[in-house]
Amino acid sequence: MLKQTPLFDLHGELGARMTPFAGYEMPVQYPAGILAEHLHTRAQASLFDVSHMGQLALRGDRRVAALEALVPADIQGLARGAMRYTVLTNQSGGILDDLIVTNVGDYLFLVVNASRKAQDMAHLEASLEAGLGTDCGLTELADRALLALQGPMAARVLGRFIPEIAHMGFMTAAPFEFNGVRLAVTRSGYTGEDGFEISIPSADADGFARLLLAQDEVAPAGLGARDSLRLEAGLCLYGHDMDDSTTPVEAGLAWTIARRRRDEGGFPGADIILAQLRDGVAxxxxxxxxxxxxxxxxxxxxxxxxxxxxxxxxxxxxxxxxxxxxxxxxxxxxxxxxxxxxxxxxxxxxxxxxxxxxxxxxxxxxxx
Amino acid sequence: MSDLKYTKDHEWVRVEGDTAIIGISDFAQEQLGDVVFVELPEIGKQLKKGAEAAVIESVKAASEVFAPVSGEVVDTNGPLADNPGLVNEAPTGDGWFLKIRIDDASELDGLMDEDAYLKFTQG
CATH class of the missing domain: 2.40.30.110 (Aminomethyltransferase beta-barrel domains)
Known part of the structure; x- marks a missing residue:
């Protein structure tokens, strides 16, 4: 049985062609077609439903150390409202998933791939139980949708409703309230364009999506355009451009390995990855x-x-x-x-x- | 009533004398989405019925166009090289793929007429 996102009815109304993706019934394209959706994203702004992605909260006093034991990013140095692209590695230095980690203050907010959500959660929980942070807890924010508004007009559009987003830097996060709805907004995306990802309670997602789509600049875009946009932007897709047999160095993601972590190690596969940084890769x-x-x-x-x-x-x-x-x-x-x-x-x-x-x-x- | 005949693989054929003009159906182009590249056979190539005659690439995927009848390729639609979108705009018109000189017209006997094809795609 395929799962549906909170925007399922809206996709139907918009005439989307749906496809099974990572256990969800997702829109691959709308009537405009992938070419038009892609070009519209680069010219104006597109709304993508990415609610299939895993939204996780890692809480507890030792959450930073617990996560640093699993990824090569500098999580200690992540200020409140800052976010990092990083990878979960295995003991061979292979990549278990790529994810975005945001310090939202009370907890670390993780966005992981839909296809890897269950494995990631098991991996994180096993590590927590192994004594990396007994006071830590991992929860899936399953009652939240995730909308991506992407394109050069995205800030103008979202700024109509939340003027403060104009001041957000790229790869930063901030909480807002709009019409009584609590939104967690990040300035980030997977298209190579300026844009935002908006984490919103499932019950409010349909209404907010319709509000965005009612703006002249905004059109809906599906997974087809998302894939062609990220391909042009040179961004990796897990399970295709990297997997548990490729290391971050081989994948061209050495830039995600923080200076301090190169000196200190302490993440799975560090010996292999640090040797590759030193000696090169085949x-x-x-x-x-x-x-x-x-x-x-x-x-x-x-x-x-x-x-x-x-x-x-x-x-x-x-x-x-x-x-x-x-x-x-x-x-x-x-x-x-x-x-x-x-x-x-x-x-x-x-x-x-x-x-x-x-x-x-x-x-x-x-x-x- | 159109004079097109259809295959179960969603090619259409229009017979003019001893020549078969071949393309893909409106249903097929709709399913494929935006066509971005078409690879056509060399003129003069001998094709067997059911063999790969052309390759059609949409943004998402590549698929094959099969020869609905055996014969020699006598012409291909040159403008598709620069304008593959013709396949979406006019699949049974300017978006045609190739012309084959028919070896044996009886090979076309099993093809569907437009009504039968519409029922087939709705089934």
Whole structure:
């Protein structure tokens, strides 16, 4: 039985095409279609229902130490209202999930992938029971929806209702009240654009979503556009661009490993990850720019010009803002320099491509 | 009543003399969503009925167009290279894919007419 988000009825009214995703019945696109939804997000603002994602609260006096035992981020240094992108690692340095951690004051607010929610909670709870924080408790905020308002007009739109959001920096969080509804707002997202994620009580989500959609600049967008937007933005999708066999260094996420944590270690797989930071890795995540217009999709084999396999595409498709194919994947580090010529085996035929920089479309994040 | 015949794989065929013009149905383009790339066969290629004739890529996925009849590819729709959206805009018109010189017209006997195809897609 698929679960539904609090916006299920609204998706139906909007004519969404629904698809099963991580146990939820989610909108993959609306009648406008993925191309139009994608381009609208980059030009104006789109509303995404991301209520399937796990919203967790980690409470207790030792919550910071408890979480630092599981991730390589600097959680101690996370001021109230600040947030970090980080990863849960295993003993081999592999990535169990990627998540956003926000210090909301009373507790640490974690947003995790829908597909990993159950495993993440079991992993966190097992670690707490192992003595990392017996006074800590983890709860799922299951009665909350999560809306993402993304695009260059997002601040103008949300500012009509909550003027204070104009002062929020990128990757910061703040609580607000609007018409008696308590909203937890972060300036963040998964599109490469400025935008906000709004955690809202489930009972109030439909009304607030309709209010946002009634604004001229706002259109609904589904998981299809979310995927093409994040692909152009060079952002990883768990289970595709990283998993428990890839380390943060291989995945190009070394920037998430804080200075202090590099010195002190103390997170799962630290010995392996810190050695990779020092000595390098045998393979790494890069962007690929296919020549021509044929998209190269996930699991496409990458070869050198002699036809020897040197990597694999992990996410690939058509980038509507690029106007052509966009791809990322893993490659033997000796071929990872930008502009290195490679071949992509699409439907059995080698097609020329080059290693390229990510993101394919420059980030348009808010700068105060 | 249209003169198009349909396959269960959602291709349509229009026969003009000894030539079959082939495309994908309106239902198929609607299901695929925005078409962003079409790979067409070489002119002169011999295709067997049921073989892959073309590849169609939407934002989400790649899918195949199968030859509904055996024969030689005598023409392909060049404008699709720069404007694959024609498949969405006019799937049974300017969005056609290829023309095949028919080897054996009896291969087309089992195809559905428009009414039967509509029932098939609604079933």
């Amino acid at each position: 393979r790494r995540r890069v962007g690929f720019l296919p020549k021509g217009k044929a998209p190269a999709r996930e699991h496409t084999i990458v070869t050198n010009n002699d036809g020897a396999p040197i990597g694999e595409i992990t996410s690939g498709g058509f980038g509507p803002s690029v106007g052509g194919p966009v791809a990322m994947g893993y490659i033997d580090s000796s071929y990872s320099d930008v502009d290195t010529p490679v071949q992509l085996m699409v439907r059995g035929v080698p097609r020329p491509a080059r290693v390229c920089k990510m993101p394919a479309i420059a980030h348009n994040y808010f700068k105060a």
